[in-house]
Amino acid sequence: MTHNAFQDYYPDHMAHCYGCGRLNDQGHHIRSYWDGEESVCHFMPEPKHISIPGYVYGGLLASLIDCHGTGTAAAAGYRAEGRTMDSEPALRYLTASLHVEYLHPTPLGVLLEVRGRVKEVRGRRVVIAEWITANAETTVRGEVAAVQVPDGLVQELLARRGTA
């Protein structure tokens, strides 16, 4: 049994994401775990994350769906290969597309639960279905398609911006 989150296993150069990077000291630090066949993440929005007063703004909810989705895709990739997330080679995923349905306004000041389920694995592409629950009500449904990218491509992107 480990208490590490999926995001704890991201290599350093993938760990600066404002949504989920452990090395971004101003970010959200989203942390995701397996809970049986589903993945789960708990997150408490800050008072400033307002849509209309008393409710969470859509951009943060989209960010939770995005980062929890790519985290779940990565964990699913390792699981499909029957190995742990600290084994080599590391698998890196980036978001190809994100879809979010806002079913009901999401209350602010409430611990949110984000859940994910692997919907499809086709080659390097993984689709994660997700939903967000607040006060026992599902307020958001979403879907992320994440693509596994070779580390060489990530290094090329970093070099292009002078951040390698």
Place this chain on the structure above:
Amino acid sequence: MTHNAFQDYYPDHMAHCYGCGRLNDQGHHIRSYWDGEESVCHFMPEPKHISIPGYVYGGLLASLIDCHGTGTAAAAGYRAEGRTMDSEPALRYLTASLHVEYLHPTPLGVLLEVRGRVKEVRGRRVVIAEWITANAETTVRGEVAAVQVPDGLVQELLARRGTA
């Protein structure tokens, strides 16, 4: 000729959004304008808004698509009724769904241009097609479906959270 943004016309109780509210002193303050048949918004991400180093994280890009989309939906609603955004009754829009395609990594440290075009108006539902350009490259495409909500419903939501 006015230099007011769409969001400057939001009534006070709709102006606290972290993405686009003029009254949220910690938010992004997204500002959108007409440019002919398209709407446009310029936004400079902060250095902390990292995906991988040197690139913008997906949650912020989703937030830009979301808030620029609802702003454009509101402006389109007034335009369809042939009246200005400071006329009564005020029209309020909330996001029903959000779709974002990440075509290429979006560079950080570059002024982003978000553009929108009204794709469909059906009753109270408005669909806005959008795209984000950085360094003359379109890196993101998105779509927002926004729904016009009666002010009575907004007041009821505020009252339910004690924020009326």
